[in-house]
Amino acid sequence: MDKLHGASNFVNFAAYSWNIFRYIGDYLHLGGILTLLVTIVKNKSVAGISRTTQILYCIVFCTRYLDLFDHTQSFYLVFFKLTYIVTSIIVLVCFYQFDSTYARRHDTCNMTIILVPCTVAALLLTSDYSLLEVLWTFSEFIEGFAMVPQYIFCYRERVNKDVGTSLYVVMLGGYRVFYALNWIYKKINMPRYSDIQSWIGGLVEIMFFLDFLNYRFTGNSILRSFVLKVDTKINEISDQVESKVLGSTSRSERADTEGGEMRRRRKQDEDRPMEDV
Incomplete structure (x- = not known):
């Protein structure tokens, strides 16, 4: 959803905001979330x-849509905002419900x-x-990176070809x-229109998405190797800090219970040649 701008040029801004690209984007977003929920329920698995x-x-939805309490909005906006918040909570409940199916070893993003x-x-x-403006800006930047853990998950997993997840x-x-x-x-249509925070977050997300699509369909990726190396390094540093503070790492303990050392699995993933997933 767009940020609500000030009173100046509001009529023109509102008119141009409700365009075909926005509607398609909104319904793709809603469709993606519903597809995720249907996939989880159908498979009884995450x-x-x-x-x-x-x-x-x-976090994105709960920090961005606090404006629901601030002013009256159209039914369209209220419906989508509440739907995003409620469904995001439902998905997290599903992770609790189907915890035994959750592949922690692939979900390594810190x-x-x-x-x-x-x-x-x-x-x-x-x-x-x-408060509302700072949290709105925060949500825009977070959304730019929100799918990165999912991409890392897919890069590491490789074998899952569930149509619902891919869709x-x-x-x-x-x-x-x-x-x-x-x-x-x-x-x-409105040269004075500016929304730099949304543009930055959107550009980052699209960059990762297009690279992931390229990897998915051709096996080639510009960012995959870099992202996995950075992810591995960050987790190594996190493990070292946790080890010094606590004497052991929860990550290594989880890896042992799942039948292998986490760091070794990450290294193997990076050394393999790229292939279709």
């Missing part, structure tokens, strides 16, 4: 799905490395230092592509 991504999306920089960026780049990933990426077209359309 296999192939990153819990980290779902937590990040829950949320801290996403949350901390996005918090700093929100504080530096917010348009106004009100979910494609629809979420497609939603952002159409929202970018929506921004371009508004910029063309």
